[in-house]
Structures are given as structure tokens and as C-alpha cells.
Amino acid sequence: MQNNEGKNRFLATVIGLLPLFLFSNSLANSLAFGATFLFVNTVTALVALFFPTELEKKYIFAITLFSAAFAVSISASIIRIIDPFLYESIYSKLFIISFLPPIFKLSSSEILKRERERTNEEMMLGFIYSSVLILFGTLREFIASGTVVLSMSTISHTFLPIIASPVGAFILLGVIIAGIRFFSKIIKEGNE
Amino acid sequence: MSALGIAFYIVFSGNIFIQWALPVDRKRTASSSFINFIVFLGTTVVSSVLYGVINKYCLVPLKLETISPVIFIAIIYGIKSLLDLISKEDKKEVFEFPYDKRVLFLVLVLYVIALTSYSSCNSILELFWASICCSIAYVVSNDFLNAIIERLELEEVPENFRGWPIRLISAGLMALAFSGTQACFF
Numbered sequence: 001m002q003n004n005e006g007k008n009r010f011l012a013t014v015i016g017l018l019p020l021f022l023f024s025n026s027l028a029n030s031l032a033f034g035a036t037f038l039f040v041n042t043v044t045a046l047v048a049l050f051f052p053t054e055l056e057k058k059y060i061f062a063i064t065l066f067s068a069a070f071a072v073s074i075s076a077s078i079i080r081i082i083d084p085f086l087y088e089s090i091y092s093k094l095f096i097i098s099f100l101p102p103i104f105k106l107s108s109s110e111i112l113k114r115e116r117e118r119t120n121e122e123m124m125l126g127f128i129y130s131s132v133l134i135l136f137g138t139l140r141e142f143i144a145s146g147t148v149v150l151s152m153s154t155i156s157h158t159f160l161p162i163i164a165s166p167v168g169a170f171i172l173l174g175v176i177i178a179g180i181r182f183f184s185k186i187i188k189e190g191n192e
Numbered sequence: 193m194s195a196l197g198i199a200f201y202i203v204f205s206g207n208i209f210i211q212w213a214l215p216v217d218r219k220r221t222a223s224s225s226f227i228n229f230i231v232f233l234g235t236t237v238v239s240s241v242l243y244g245v246i247n248k249y250c251l252v253p254l255k256l257e258t259i260s261p262v263i264f265i266a267i268i269y270g271i272k273s274l275l276d277l278i279s280k281e282d283k284k285e286v287f288e289f290p291y292d293k294r295v296l297f298l299v300l301v302l303y304v305i306a307l308t309s310y311s312s313c314n315s316i317l318e319l320f321w322a323s324i325c326c327s328i329a330y331v332v333s334n335d336f337l338n339a340i341i342e343r344l345e346l347e348e349v350p351e352n353f354r355g356w357p358i359r360l361i362s363a364g365l366m367a368l369a370f371s372g373t374q375a376c377f378f
Binding site (some may be wrong): 009015018019021022062065066069070072073076077080091092095098099100101104105165166167168169170171173174175177179180181182185 | 210211212213214257258259260261262264265269299300303307311322350351352353356357358359360361363364365367368371
């Protein structure tokens with residue numbers, strides 16, 4: 001039962017991160033999105049945990065939300081310094097991280113006390129979600145171009161270019177989720 | 193770009209539903225009633241125009257584009273305060289910001305509409321028009337996908353594909369149709 005709940009929560013978060021899965025079509029940009037998500041997720045969770053529960057809920061929510069937006073701004077500035085070309089190609093997409101449902105959920109985790117207790121756990125899960133995002137981006141680049149490179153300027157999608165487009169992201173993610181269900185069912189049956 | 197050009201570009205090439213992967217509104221928040229749609233449209237236009245103007249005349253000249261998410265949250269809070277002020281006579285808030293999950297999802301949609309409108313327009317009038325086109329295109333595409341999913345429920349979809357996988361694959365096929373139109377004209 002708990003396992004099922006965990007799976008549903010994981011799937012709900014993956015769906016909440018759908019825009020990032022769509023934009024991550026190479027190792028370079030998936031690294032940028034993954035690192036930014038991890039940073040924003042950690043900052044938001046820490047701010048939500050830091051404030052005392054006695055403070056009015058809506059103020060905590062507002063402060064946490066603004067912190068998420070500031071964290072995105074800081075992350076974007078760092079990416080701009082490291083790789084201006086990468087920043088120019090992804091900056092508008094990077095900003096939506098502070099508006100994604102998983103971040104909003106963390107910001108509003110003051111609603112219930114038990115949600116607050118989960119915040120710590122969510123912070124750890126942020127690392128797993130970022131890793132999944134980077135893996136998905138790398139897989140898309142590999143299928144689309146037949147190779148994986150770290151530099152954005154040398155990527156050429158010549159093998160199966162549709163996978164690098166939004167169409168490919170939707171279909172690949174749908175097939176992966178169905179595949180995971182299929183294999184987990186086989187494993188479950190094997191255990192029984 | 194002419195008004196017709198902006199509308200055509202935003203509906204087919206820059207459709208936020210496809211380009212930004214927002215097919216998660218299963219409850220049709222924006223189109224559940226006519227009043228909801230009008231409120232959604234009004235909020236979209238105000239937030240997009242404000243965001244575009246602040247970005248163009250303040251943030252970009254000062255090279256402060258990186259703080260644009262903070263500005264957008266401030267705009268949304270401003271609109272919410274205004275709506276609360278208008279509905280003060282009823283003594284109830286228009287929406288409870290931190291608690292209504294559907295509203296939280298709409299903030300993401302509003303931000304994406306503001307970004308898309310800003311990136312494809314130069315004047316305030318164009319921003320106004322683009323945000324209207326963008327929101328109508330989003331609502332129509334979302335309802336279109338929901339209709340496809342409802343129709344698919346009558347079919348024998350393999351068990352592993354039921355739910356999100358078939359929804360994502362349907363969205364992908366819709367995106368393919370939009371990409372085809374984009375390839376023909378742009």
C-alpha cells in the first residue's frame with residue numbers, strides 16, 4: 001500500500017516536472033535544468049522548514065515563493081557566467097522552475113503539519129528527480145543524435161531527430177512510464 | 193507582424209500547450225464555466241501586459257532579466273490583492289492563494305503565456321492581442337486533448353498505457369499535427 005502511494009507520488013512529481021522533461025533534450029541543458037531544480041527545491045524546502053508554524057500561513061507561502069524565484073535568479077546568473085551560450089538558449093525556460101507544481105507544493109507545505117514533516121523527505125527526493133531529469137535528457141540526446149556531448153554548440157540531431165522535439169519527449173515519456181509499469185508488474189508477479 | 197500573423201503564429205507555432213508541455217489540467221480549470229474563462233482571460237491580459245512592459249522598459253535596459261520571476265510573482269500578488277479589494281463587499285476572498293491547487297497550476301500557465309507573448313511582440317497593443325490569442329489557444333487545445341482522452345476511454349487501451357502514458361502519447365500526436373502546420377508556414 002505504502003509502495004503504491006510512493007509510486008503515485010513519484011509519478012505525480014514527474015508529471016509536475018513535465019515542462020522540464022520536454023526542454024531537456026541534451027546532456028548540457030538537462031544538467032542546467034537538473035542543477036537549478038535541485039538548488040531551488042533545496043532552498044524552498046529549507047525556507048519552509050526554517051519558519052515557525054506560529055507565523056501566518058499566507059506569509060510563509062509568500063516568503064517561500066519569493067525565495068524560490070530568487071533561487072532561480074541566482075542559478076540563472078551562475079549559468080550565465082559559466083556558459084553564456086547555454087544561458088541564452090535556456091534562460092526563459094529556466095525561470096518557470098519556480099512556478100512548477102512540486103515547488104509550489106513545497107511552498108505551501110505549511111497547510112498541514114504532516115506535510116511539513118514530509119518536507120525533509122522531499123528535499124532528499126529532489127536529488128533523485130534531478131538525476132532522472134539528467135538521465136532523460138541524456139537518453140534523448142543519445143537517441144536523437146547517436147552520441148552524447150557536453151557542449152551545446154556541437155550537437156547535431158541526425159539519427160532520430162524527432163526525439164529531440166516536444167513530440168518525441170511526450171511519446172518517449174509515455175512509453176517509458178508504460179514500460180516501468182510493465183516491468184514492475186513482472187517483478188511483482190515473480191516475487192509472489 | 194500583423195494581428196492575423198500573431199494569432200496564426202501563437203496558435204500553431206508557439207502554442208503553449210505543446211511547446212511548454214502543459215497538458216496537465218484535467219479539470220479544465222480555465223474553461224469549466226464562462227465566468228471562469230473571462231476571469232482567466234482578464235488575468236492573463238493584465239499580467240502579460242504588465243510583465244511585458246516591466247521587462248521591456250526596466251529589466252532589459254538594466255540587464256536585470258534574471259529577476260523576472262520575482263517580478264511576475266509580485267504582479268500575481270498585486271492582481272490577487274486587487275481582486276480581493278473588489279470582492280471585499282462579499283467578505284470572502286476570490287481565491288485562497290496558497291490552498292487552491294488549481295489556481296497554483298494556473299499561475300504556471302499565466303507565466304508561460306506572459307513569456308510567450310513577450311517574446312513574440314514589440315508593442316503594448318501586440319502584447320494585449322498575443323496574450324488573448326495565447327490563452328484562447330491554450331484553453332481550446334486543452335479541451336481538445338481532454339475530448340480525445342474521454343473518447344479513448346471507450347477503447348480497449350492496454351492496461352499499462354492507461355492514464356498518463358496514453359495522455360502523453362495523445363499529446364505527442366497532437367504536437368506532431370501542430371509541428372506539421374508549423375513546418376508548412378514558418
